[in-house]
């Protein structure tokens with residue numbers, strides 16, 4: 001421990017971060033998933049750790065790696081597993097950041113054998129998954145809660161509705177309209193939305209966006 005670490009702005013703060021997609025099994029070899037890379041959440045985890053936070057990263061399947069000596073990495077596959085990992089850590093958490101692209105529905109029944117090709121059409125009945133962030137919003141006490149949103153229409157209004165509905169401190173709106181933002185890119189253009197305030201940021205690398213988000217959190221924690 002060097003004496004500089006005493007001055008880190010997130011020293012002693014416990015961060016819980018979700019990242020990546022979740023996969024919902026259809027049968028032993030197939031799943032419902034999405035194209036999230038997990039990059040944004042991993043960047044936030046690393047940046048928070050460097051600012052002195054104790055970080056737990058609950059990650060869905062990704063190709064990314066992180067320094068597991070410095071960050072507590074919990075790997076999960078399904079939404080239920082992500083929910084359980086988050087729920088077990090939430091009470092002791094100071095800041096929960098939900099950057100995962102969670103599957104909204106899972107197959108109602110998971111086939112125990114590989115589904116054979118048969119008729120020309122096949123229907124799968126789906127049922128809602130746990131909403132990890134909204135569930136923590138209901139349990140919120142001292143914790144700060146941050147969510148993400150990606151919308152294609154009425155962006156700000158929809159994001160602000162999520163902010164309220166999930167009991168968040170702020171929500172990060174990813175802009176889809178600008179090229180170079182969103183899934184599968186190294187850059188993002190975001191707005192940070194509070195109940196009565198919106199801050200627009202330039203197109204930046206995800207590493208820089210992570211810094212902007214952590215600056216907002218530091219302000220919140222010091223307010």
Ligand code: CTP
Nearest residue numbers: 098099100102129130131132133147148149150
């Ligand atoms: N989220 C979550 N668990 C879910 C769904 C979403 O924790 N089952 C979190 C995401 O990590 C994100 C925020 O909630 O931080 C908003 O996710 P989003 O998919 O935009 O919102 P939904 O509530 O799922 O609504 P919809 O997909 O219909 O827009």
Ligand code: CA
Nearest residue numbers: 101102103104
């Ligand atoms: Ca969703």
